[in-house]
Amino acid sequence: MMGARSRRIWHRIKPQTFLVYLGALLLLLWTLAPAYWLLASAISPSHELVAYPPHWFPDNPTLERLQAIIGSKMLRASSMQTMAAPAAFFRRAILNSAIVASTTTLLCLGLGSLAGYAFARLRFPGRGFLLILPLALQMLPPIALVIPLYSLVQALGLIDTLAGLILVYPSFLLVYVVWVMTGYFQNIPEELEDAARVDGCSRLGAFFRIVVPLSTPAFFSTGLLTFLLAWDEFLYALVLTSARAKTLPVAVGEFSTQFGIDYGMMMAGGLLASVPPVIIALLFQPLLVRGLTTGSIKG
Amino acid sequence: MRVRGLQGSSPISWKGRPPEFRREARFAYALIMPSLLLMVGLIVVPFFYAFWISLHRVNFLFPGRPFIGLENYVHMTTNQDFWASVGRTIYFTAVSVVTQTVLGIAIAQLLNKPFRGRIIVRTLLLLPWAIPTVVNGTLWRWILDGSTGALNHLLLQLGLIKHNVIWLGRPFLAMNMVILGDSWRMLPLYVIMFLAGLQAIPEDLYDAARVDGATSWDCFRYVTLPFLRPVILVVLILRTLQTFRVFDIIYVMTRGGPANGTMVITFLTYFTTFKFQNFGYGAALAFFIGITTLGMAWVYIRTLRGREEAL
Numbered sequence: 001m002m003g004a005r006s007r008r009i010w011h012r013i014k015p016q017t018f019l020v021y022l023g024a025l026l027l028l029l030w031t032l033a034p035a036y037w038l039l040a041s042a043i044s045p046s047h048e049l050v051a052y053p054p055h056w057f058p059d060n061p062t063l064e065r066l067q068a069i070i071g072s073k074m075l076r077a078s079s080m081q082t083m084a085a086p087a088a089f090f091r092r093a094i095l096n097s098a099i100v101a102s103t104t105t106l107l108c109l110g111l112g113s114l115a116g117y118a119f120a121r122l123r124f125p126g127r128g129f130l131l132i133l134p135l136a137l138q139m140l141p142p143i144a145l146v147i148p149l150y151s152l153v154q155a156l157g158l159i160d161t162l163a164g165l166i167l168v169y170p171s172f173l174l175v176y177v178v179w180v181m182t183g184y185f186q187n188i189p190e191e192l193e194d195a196a197r198v199d200g201c202s203r204l205g206a207f208f209r210i211v212v213p214l215s216t217p218a219f220f221s222t223g224l225l226t227f228l229l230a231w232d233e234f235l236y237a238l239v240l241t242s243a244r245a246k247t248l249p250v251a252v253g254e255f256s257t258q259f260g261i262d263y264g265m266m267m268a269g270g271l272l273a274s275v276p277p278v279i280i281a282l283l284f285q286p287l288l289v290r291g292l293t294t295g296s297i298k299g
Numbered sequence: 300m301r302v303r304g305l306q307g308s309s310p311i312s313w314k315g316r317p318p319e320f321r322r323e324a325r326f327a328y329a330l331i332m333p334s335l336l337l338m339v340g341l342i343v344v345p346f347f348y349a350f351w352i353s354l355h356r357v358n359f360l361f362p363g364r365p366f367i368g369l370e371n372y373v374h375m376t377t378n379q380d381f382w383a384s385v386g387r388t389i390y391f392t393a394v395s396v397v398t399q400t401v402l403g404i405a406i407a408q409l410l411n412k413p414f415r416g417r418i419i420v421r422t423l424l425l426l427p428w429a430i431p432t433v434v435n436g437t438l439w440r441w442i443l444d445g446s447t448g449a450l451n452h453l454l455l456q457l458g459l460i461k462h463n464v465i466w467l468g469r470p471f472l473a474m475n476m477v478i479l480g481d482s483w484r485m486l487p488l489y490v491i492m493f494l495a496g497l498q499a500i501p502e503d504l505y506d507a508a509r510v511d512g513a514t515s516w517d518c519f520r521y522v523t524l525p526f527l528r529p530v531i532l533v534v535l536i537l538r539t540l541q542t543f544r545v546f547d548i549i550y551v552m553t554r555g556g557p558a559n560g561t562m563v564i565t566f567l568t569y570f571t572t573f574k575f576q577n578f579g580y581g582a583a584l585a586f587f588i589g590i591t592t593l594g595m596a597w598v599y600i601r602t603l604r605g606r607e608e609a610l
Contacts, residue, residue, distance in 0.1 A: 016515075023409045024420050034483055035426055037449050038438050054452040115334040124324035125313055130331065132600065137342045139596040141544035143565040144589035147352060147572055147582050148345035171341035174334055203326060232431045234547040239573060249433040253551045263441045270434035281429035285422055292488065293495040 038274065041267035042066065049264055065268035069094075086259050090269040092244075093251035097273075100162055100237075100247060101230035104169040105223050108177045111170075113219070116181030117207055121190070131182070138175035142235045145171060153240055160242045168236050173226050180291070184218040185211060221287040228277050248273045346589055352582035359576040371583035381584070383559070384567040387474065391563055392542045395478050395485070400535060402482075403489025404527070408519075410490065411497045428487040436551035439480030443467055467553055470560020477552050477561055481545065489534060496530035497523065536599045540592065564588060 041049060042065060044058040068087035118124070119131055149168050150159075158164030192214070193206040201209060212219075237247040238254075246254070252273060255266050281288060313321075356367050375381050410421055427435070442449045445465035454460040467473045504522050513521070546565040549555060555562040555570060562570075568588065572581030 017414070020409060020412050020414050024414060024416065027406060027409065028420060028423065030483075031423055031426060034438060034442060035430065037442060038430070038434070041441065050447040052447070052452060053456060054449065111333045111337065114330040118327040118330035122323050122327035122330075123320070124327040127327075130335070134338050134342075136593060136596040136600060137338065137346070139540055139592050139599070140342060140346060140589050141546075141565065141592060143544065143546060143568050144349065144585045144592065145342065145345040147578060147585055148348040149341065151348075152345070168341065170337050174337055178334055228429070232433075234433050234550070235569075238550070249431055249547070252431075252437055253433045253547075255437075263444070266437050267441065270431075270437055273434050274430045277429040277431065278426060281425045282422060285425055288425065289491050289495075293492055 038267055038271055041263060042271040043268075044264065046262075046264050065265055066272065069268060069272060083265070086255070086262070086265050086269075089246075089255075089258065090248075090251055090272065093246050093248045093269075094272060096162060096245055097231060097248040100165045100169065101227050103162075103166050104173060104230045105226045107166065108170055108173045108226055109219055109223055112174050112177030112222075113181045113212070113215075115178045117185055117211065119178070119182040120185035121193075131179075134175040134178070138172065142172065142233075146235060146239050149236070150239055159240060160245045162245050164240050165237060165245065165247070168240065169230055169233065172233070173229060176229075177222055177226060180222045181215070181218060184215055188214055217287075221284070221291050224280055224284055224288065225291050228280060231273075231277060346586075349582045349589065350586045352578060353580075353586050355579050357578035357582070358580075367579070371580045372587075374580060375583050375587065380559075380562075380567065381564075384562050384564045387561065388543060388545075388563040388565075391474065391478060391545060391561075392539055394475075395481055395542050395545075396535060396538050398478070399482055399486055399489050399538070400531065403486060403493050403534075404531075406486070406490045407493035407497055408523070410494055424487050424490060426487075427484045430484060432484065432547040433551050435484045436480060436548040439476070439483070439548075440467065440552045443476055443480075468557055470558050473553050473557055473560050477548060480552060481542075481548050485538075485542075489538070492530060492534050493527065496527050500526045532602060533599075536595070536602060540595050540599060543592070543595070544588075 040056070040058060043061040043063060044055065045060055045062055048055045048058050048060070065083065065087075068083045069090045071087070071091055119127065149171070153159055153164040153168065156164070156167075158167065188211060192210050196206040196210050197203065232249065233247070234249040234253065237245075237250045241247070241250060248269070252266060252269050255262075255269065259265070313324075353371050354366060354368060355364050356370070357364055410417065410424070430438070443466035445451070445463055445468060448466070450466065451460070451463045455463070466476050500523065504526075505518055508518050508522055544565055545563060546569065549561050549563060549566050550569075553561040555566045564584065565588065568581055568584040571577050571584060
């Protein structure tokens with residue numbers, strides 16, 4: 001039933017405006033529906049997951065799986081059997097992923113910013129070549145390098161260790177860090193450093209006392225993207241780990257071969273794997289968008 | 300990428316330089332050295348070592364490691380499975396990149412128009428991209444599940460299908476479903492790149508066009524598209540490079556199946572090497588992928604240098 005007033009409003013809305021809102025609505029639906037299903041499946045009791053007609057909203061939502069993984073609550077005896085092993089599997093993987101992603105990020109930021117500073121400020125033979133070559137090399141996909149890297153990690157006795165992953169991960173992260181930091185350092189006025197050096201600061205001292213503090217935002221946003229990419233990495237972790245050092249993507253990807261198909265548990269693990277990147281993406285969206293549109297990185 | 304000094308600067312040489320110059324250069328090399336060593340050790344050496352391995356028969360079925368020259372490459376280029384996987388990779392890449400580019404431009408256009416709640420839509424837009432690739436693949440495998448998946452349930456409820464569809468059960472259908480799952484996660488990336496391109500177009504160009512009686516389509520055709528062209532070019536090349544290496548989502552959604560329907564080149568390499576333990580032939584496939592990528596990267600860098608202002 002439409003009153004005279006609302007009918008007038010309808011007349012005033014241009015068809016184009018209507019289309020814009022319709023498009024926005026469809027876009028929201030397309031964006032949110034699968035993400036919602038990840039959440040809903042993780043908290044639906046198993047019998048509700050397979051029910052038809054489907055329970056789009058679970059009647060009895062349960063945090064049992066998530067609590068089992070995080071280990072915040074002792075499990076009831078009945079679910080102990082089925083849930084304990086998968087939960088421990090995911091718990092360990094979360095820890096591994098956190099360690100690998102954060103260590104790699106710090107390592108790449110440290111080494112990459114030193115190189116970036118050299119590229120931004122110093123003149124030396126081979127600069128252009130050394131800057132361009134890695135850009136091409138970095139495009140090499142992991143599958144092209146994984147066989148030799150597997151031999152390398154094996155020779156070092158680092159198969160199935162976190163150290164093995166931390167060693168290999170800079171291969172797809174370091175070039176990105178060097179490039180972004182180079183671009184950033186070039187935009188810091190050189191006069192600031194010159195002033196410090198006149199006051200007796202060494203070049204390296206000026207870098208640490210002047211340039212680094214001024215570049216905190218760049219370190220932060222580059223670090224976020226590096227962390228996200230390391231957190232997402234799958235192929236190296238799949239090949240270089242077998243049991244103890246499995247990261248979260250490997251745990252999610254291999255879950256069904258170890259424990260059979262249990263979509264509720266897989267979605268619970270997947271949900272926890274998504275929490276850090278989703279929080280980062282929503283909180284720091286402008287930073288990430290800037291990083292993604294200026295840099296050319298893996299999507 | 301905006302890094303100064305890539306274009307037009309003549310190479311710096313050692314000749315006739317004062318000692319300060321040498322000192323500065325030495326300092327620069329010291330700063331670069333750790334990164335350079337890692338890059339050489341983790342990328343350059345492995346790349347050529349893969350080629351070296353590919354010249355041998357390294358197979359757990361046969362003892363020893365005999366040098367066999369280019370035999371692995373002869374096997375590769377005369378092998379039907381290889382060419383079939385190349386075809387699938389091209390199909391996956393072309394359909395993904397073109398679909399996502401077209402939809403990406405359309406969505407960016409939409410989000411460039413003022414409407415209430417736009418900030419919310421823009422913020423939530425990045426959500427799929429934030430979900431890890433493997434989680435996304437697992438989620439879509441669950442949504443597309445042949446018996447209790449959400450898509451089947453939804454379509455049954457709406458009366459659009461009478462019986463469950465086994466979405467990942469037929470080769471060609473499965474391939475397209477993987478593209479669907481991949482598109483959900485990757486579209487936001489296209490949208491933000493195109494949105495950045497659209498926002499750089501001066502508004503008064505549109506005003507001028509409208510004064511001249513241009514329709515919305517004219518505006519798009521004669522103002523938006525020409526301005527967006529450099530961005531589109533960069534996005535197309537970059538995304539082709541990155542889509543071509545698809546692996547993770549295939550691993551979790553279909554493992555190359557059904558009936559090899561999603562056996563793309565990276566997956567064939569993985570399977571050959573780590574499942575069939577045929578390292579020599581696997582390395583040949585890996586080297587082929589590497590060379591192809593470097594070729595495309597060369598095109599990309601040339602494009603980028605030609606249009607350093609593009610992005």
